[in-house]
Amino acid sequence: MLPQPPHASLRPRLAALALAGALTALGGCKSTSRQVQGPGKELSAAELQELLAKGTIKPVTEMEGDDPFGGVDGSMEDTHAEELAAKASQQGGAANATEPEPPVVAPPPRLPDPPENPYVRFGTRIRVYPDGTITKPYPLRVGTGKKLQELIQSYGNFPLWTTEAGNPSPPTLVKLDLMEKWDIELYQDLRNAGVATGTEAPLADWLVVTAGPDLLEEVEDFINLFAAGVPQIEIEAKIVEITLSDIFDIGVRPPTGVPMFQFPGTAFVKSFDSNMPNVANAVEGVLSVGGVQDAVTFNAQLEALAINDNVSIISRPKIAVREGGRADILNTSRIPYLNITGVNNAGGFANAAIAFQEVGVKLYVVPRVVGTQTVALNIDVEQSQVSGTETVLVTASDSPVQVPVISLRSARTVVYLQPGQAVILGGLITERSVENERKIPFLGDIPLLGHLFKATYKRKEQTNVLFFIRPRILQGVDLNRQF
Numbered sequence: 001m002l003p004q005p006p007h008a009s010l011r012p013r014l015a016a017l018a019l020a021g022a023l024t025a026l027g028g029c030k031s032t033s034r035q036v037q038g039p040g041k042e043l044s045a046a047e048l049q050e051l052l053a054k055g056t057i058k059p060v061t062e063m064e065g066d067d068p069f070g071g072v073d074g075s076m077e078d079t080h081a082e083e084l085a086a087k088a089s090q091q092g093g094a095a096n097a098t099e100p101e102p103p104v105v106a107p108p109p110r111l112p113d114p115p116e117n118p119y120v121r122f123g124t125r126i127r128v129y130p131d132g133t134i135t136k137p138y139p140l141r142v143g144t145g146k147k148l149q150e151l152i153q154s155y156g157n158f159p160l161w162t163t164e165a166g167n168p169s170p171p172t173l174v175k176l177d178l179m180e181k182w183d184i185e186l187y188q189d190l191r192n193a194g195v196a197t198g199t200e201a202p203l204a205d206w207l208v209v210t211a212g213p214d215l216l217e218e219v220e221d222f223i224n225l226f227a228a229g230v231p232q233i234e235i236e237a238k239i240v241e242i243t244l245s246d247i248f249d250i251g252v253r254p255p256t257g258v259p260m261f262q263f264p265g266t267a268f269v270k271s272f273d274s275n276m277p278n279v280a281n282a283v284e285g286v287l288s289v290g291g292v293q294d295a296v297t298f299n300a301q302l303e304a305l306a307i308n309d310n311v312s313i314i315s316r317p318k319i320a321v322r323e324g325g326r327a328d329i330l331n332t333s334r335i336p337y338l339n340i341t342g343v344n345n346a347g348g349f350a351n352a353a354i355a356f357q358e359v360g361v362k363l364y365v366v367p368r369v370v371g372t373q374t375v376a377l378n379i380d381v382e383q384s385q386v387s388g389t390e391t392v393l394v395t396a397s398d399s400p401v402q403v404p405v406i407s408l409r410s411a412r413t414v415v416y417l418q419p420g421q422a423v424i425l426g427g428l429i430t431e432r433s434v435e436n437e438r439k440i441p442f443l444g445d446i447p448l449l450g451h452l453f454k455a456t457y458k459r460k461e462q463t464n465v466l467f468f469i470r471p472r473i474l475q476g477v478d479l480n481r482q483f
Contacts, residue, residue, distance in 0.1 A: 125137065136216065137209075138223055141205070144227065176209060183202070232320055241464070244310055246307070247308075248456070251277040252455070262296070274440060279436070323368055331360050339352070363381050364379070365378070375471040377415050386405065424468055
């Protein structure tokens with residue numbers, strides 16, 4: 001159906017009213033009509049239309065001061081109504097305009113919302129009673145159940161159920177039941193088939209809450225705020241270990257099968273030999289020297305070695321831990337040694353076994369949040385290394401036993417850091433100098449010539465360890481981002 005133009009339905013009515021007005025005007029001015037047409041003459045319908053066409057008689061709508069259609073629509077002009085009626089006649093709107101408007105259909109009544117499923121709202125680990133009361137357990141860290149129960153009673157502002165009432169708790173009251181160390185775990189040594197029993201370890205306290213749905217939701221929000229919303233802190237560490245070592249090793253030895261000094265056969269001393277090689281057993285510089293002077297033969301090999309080491313070890317571990325928890329970062333090696341037990345006064349021993357000693361870097365950090373952004377770090381760092389060996393003589397076997405000597409350095413501190421700040425722990429510097437000289441008495445002390453009768457070994461080692469630690473409080477976007 002085409003849309004009807006405004007006031008299209010009034011066109012037939014306007015035409016009828018115009019014709020009636022014209023007839024009325026004609027009756028009102030009958031004397032005038034008679035003067036125009038002649039006395040006593042009645043006008044027919046054809047004559048009336050002819051007069052209207054010539055303009056001798058004006059329609060009522062064109063008479064001054066007379067508007068019979070003012071009560072219908074005073075704002076619509078005749079020309080505008082004729083245009084709308086013509087358009088409606090061309091589009092078939094004249095026939096549609098006479099059709100009645102369709103009745104207004106009222107919307108259907110709104111059905112009440114279905115009751116909310118408590119298992120969708122609070123999870124599957126609940127118990128629902130016929131009166132609408134719901135019971136739900138909340139696991140907590142061991143030792144915090146009693147504190148949280150007191151916190152709810154003091155600051156929760158909930159209507160609490162008491163034992164004095166004697167009746168089951170209604171949905172309008174909150175019932176709190178605390179079961180300390182209720183959740184336990186049995187740890188067993190699965191690699192040892194002979195051990196059937198294990199060790200019990202408490203895992204959690206349980207706070208059981210019974211209330212109506214609305215009250216239970218408020219209590220759950222309270223628990224999530226004070227117990228479940230523990231901040232998680234990321235600990236980023238950078239451990240730099242720099243080792244500098246200088247080695248100087250020099251010695252003198254004769255060629256293979258040839259003595260160092262040979263004298264003529266008539267001399268009192270036929271030959272003189274000295275073997276003072278250096279300590280190094282690697283590639284080294286060897287200088288062979290030989291000469292004959294007055295039938296005295298000299299042959300020698302000079303061994304010299306210098307080593308400069310510059311070692312830098314950088315490790316960047318990263319770990320996340322909850323507030324108050326301990327984060328352990330270990331970077332160690334296991335050094336084997338012979339562990340002798342049961343040594344008696346005579347030097348004998350009852351048992352000897354291979355044991356291991358851990359050496360390296362150990363970092364322990366306990367973070368705590370102070371306020372909203374400040375992080376307090378309780379830091380304990382330890383750095384150890386093998387600095388040498390000690391020889392232990394065991395009488396029972398008459399053989400020496402090498403035992404490693406461990407050098408240990410540690411630092412402990414508590415610092416407060418703002419977001420983006422880092423703490424640097426340095427100064428753990430170890431400097432070790434070793435000088436070993438072997439010589440023939442008296443001959444090794446002769447200036448210049450004494451170097452042919454002695455060997456010198458020098459080692460200087462310096463180790464510096466730096467710890468860079470930066471904490472950061474993890475937010476929701478950090479825990480949800482993809483790897």
